[in-house]
Amino acid sequence: MKRNLWASGLAALFAFFFMLPLIGAVYTSFRTDNAIASGPFVWEFDSKFTHYKNAMGAAGYDFASFFQNSILISIGTVILTTLISLPAAYSIVRLGFGGAWLLRIALSLRILPAVFFIIPFYKLFTNLSIVDSVRGLILANTFVNITLALLIFSSTIKDLPYEIEEAAHVDGAGVFRTLTSIVFPLMGPGLAAVGVLTFIFSWSDYLFAVVLSSSNATPVTVGAANFVTSYGVRWGDISAAVTLSVLPPLIFATLAQKYLVKGLSSGAIKG
Amino acid sequence: MRLRKLLTVAIAAGALVAGFAVAPAQAATEVKMILWPGPEGEAMQKVVDAYNAGQGKKDGVVVKQVLLSRDNTFAKEAALMKAKSSEYDIYFTASYLVGQHAPYLSEIKGVNDMLYLKASIDGLKVNKKQMALPLDTSLHFMYYRTDLVSSLSSAANTAKYKQISKTVLGKELSPNTDPETWSWDDALATAAFFTQKYNPDSPTKYGYALPAKNLLYNTMIWNDVLWGLGGNWYKNGAPNLNTASGKAAIDVYRTIYTKELTSPDSSQWEYAETNAALTSGNAMMALQWNAAYSELSKTGSTSGKVGIAAPPGKGQRTHVHALAVGLNKFSKKQAAAQKWMKYLATVPAMKNYAAAGGVPSMPEILNTMVSTNASFANIITYAGKYGYSESAGAREFDIYAKLAEVLSPAWVGQKTADEVASVADAALKSLRK
């Protein structure tokens, strides 16, 4: 253990650089407006946590519901994305369904800029009366994440030792049983990667949320952007909002990481 | 969901009205209005609350305000308009956008023009029809550090000023301590004097804070320079930037940037960065929006030391625009929305708006508010005296963006004025209907 301290150091260095924006946000969120405007090292801190109060709703924005929406949207997207793409990936890879064209379409989707879909989506969602609803944003975010999920699941399934499934098949297990009781438990790393990434990308979605939500389903990203005003940027408030908005995905990623580690140490893959 | 509920309520209410000759209290119609966050949205919320609690009850209307982020408000509205959406009854717009939005707005009738600043109310007319109701009026001030300008008059500084203006601008100039009468040469020489590169004793590192990012709002500011030097986008309907005045205006920006009177970073600056340069004490002056006054006068190095002048130049002019609200043509609640708009066009409503931090386009109100915000006095004077806007028709918004794109490389010295001016003219030609 001891001799790996260099790894801790290197990882910490990376983490430090990656966290610079957040560190900046945390620092700014505790400073007074006057200090922020005067320069980076004016030591004047806000003992009343005004920025956090503003980011929690004192500024007149309902951040509690923004957070709730973001959490519902992200969790919903993870579930829906997995439910749709895991069986499909299995079907494509192991059962040869659709060959490569399904993946090809999925990939092309990812190239099209979101702008292309904004107006069609708005029209479609209006017709389905799911504009400004959490359900609508779950659908939109699933759309955003489905390519990535399909690819990760496909490659993970492909890397699984086929012999186990073959054996199960010989033992008389049907496709569905093989999928649920053999493949699924082996998918640890893939599931964790898809889960974490989908959660994070749904959490940080902005463009679709701007157009498809107005008040009932506004996520925290769009809510925080309220601090970018026509009278400049409220640096302190938006910093506090950003700091707070990182917490839920951070907690989720930390929890999912445990699962990821567990999924790996099961050892079945290492044959 | 909500709509369905409302519909049910509305139908029920309709049945009641039909059933009884004298209807009891009618169910209120909800009118949804888009605004953007910041002082405008916050001030408007107060007006909305007052209406919902008072006049709205009589009108049978409940107004709900939805704030969208500043950067995406107009993008989202564009999507809604093209989808012929009826989700919102009232759109947020502005005089530079109303041409683009007009096809999707209903005319607003019965507005008393006399209550408003002329530039603001007229800017919202399309084909002589009032398409939107003015809220805030925006224009530019030349902000400067009063303490530094007054230090110019000493004999030692006068000599130094002459020498620096000779080095930087190639002409010997004497200090002009009245920014209200500055020419662009005065402004540039003063900026050079307060740039440490030329004057190591300068308290500010840079003399100027130049918002030179490729952003359409920055074109609006640059327009002041153009007009100050006698230029215009069009002359007799023909593009007019590839001219002496057009190129001179480009060169003012180019000189500021390439002579390093502003930070090299300012090639990516907009409103917030320009403010930061001033409040941090690193820059001495900037042509900037009137909205910046409250921040500049209260925070950082500019606190209590910020002066306001009209944009420099012989033909002093400032860009003026009005933020506004317009009525969605596809709204299913036209009558209710009209009632709310009618209320919004009254002096008491706008007084309320001003008290809550808005800058309504009504001179009568601004006059009474000068004690709370000294810049209000300047708004009235400057808007009347120098206020100007290019009325370029439906594609005006587009032109601002295109000019920012075409001119910004020259602003920061990547290209010369000659190289971009003809491109700018070509763009102006193709975008004018």
Add this chain to the structure above:
Amino acid sequence: MIRQRKDRVSAFVLAAPLLLFLSVLVVWPIYLGIKTALSRDLLSEFEITPAGLDNFRTVIAAPDFWSALRFTIIFAVVVTIVEGLLGFGLALIFDRKFPGKRTLFSMVLIPIMIAPSLMAVMYRLILNENIGVIPGVLQKFGWEFSIFDQRYVFFTLVTLDAIQYTSFAFLLVYAALQNIPQEIYESAAIDGARYRQVIWRITLPILKPALAIIAMLRLIDSFRTFDTIYILTGGGPGISTQTIGIYIYKTAFITGDFGLASAASVTLVLLLAPLMPKIIKQFRLDIK
């Protein structure tokens, strides 16, 4: 690989949710999008009229489109390489036990948890020459460096993108690394092979398909790069940092020309479509 008729039914059943989803959320919007691309559809004009291939002609003749495409390709390739290498290196570091691993793992993922648009606002603050912490610290060390100076702006944008998305590459490489049996390292160690050789001869070949996927994903995603650059530079000065995403966004929402914006999107996909089979081959997902 299709073993029996029953499997074919199962295959369809398993893929059905995806097919349903795609047909609702993709087919119709794409139909609408293409219809828009074939129309004169301006915000400033109420009527939408058929325009044939006019928009496509305009896009193909627009120097802005091509220069945006060029910038996007260069940017995408550079960030993919930078982030791929950094992510791979980081995954190798994490592919062992060390003190604080769990905490650091979560910390490393933080950048992708912040919406790119908010991240860009944070960059505007902390990199600001006058009030930002980072230039402030650099100045304390006597290093005056204009981060957004137009001469370095490409370098700056690449760095900022790397700060945000290296984590993404890292997570995928890390997940892929977990499929490599630990015994390989152990037996290699017994053989006395040096670590670098193990990486070069064993880890890399095994990871190759996974790395290809990650590279392709980053490449495709960076083709859509929009928020950060748009907020930081607006594509400027001029159009020197304008990505294809910014071009399309501006065309749609500032110019108000939805027909042209849709046509540009479709053109982009058509230009990249020939690459798709190659990409998929890279993925080794061509099953038959």
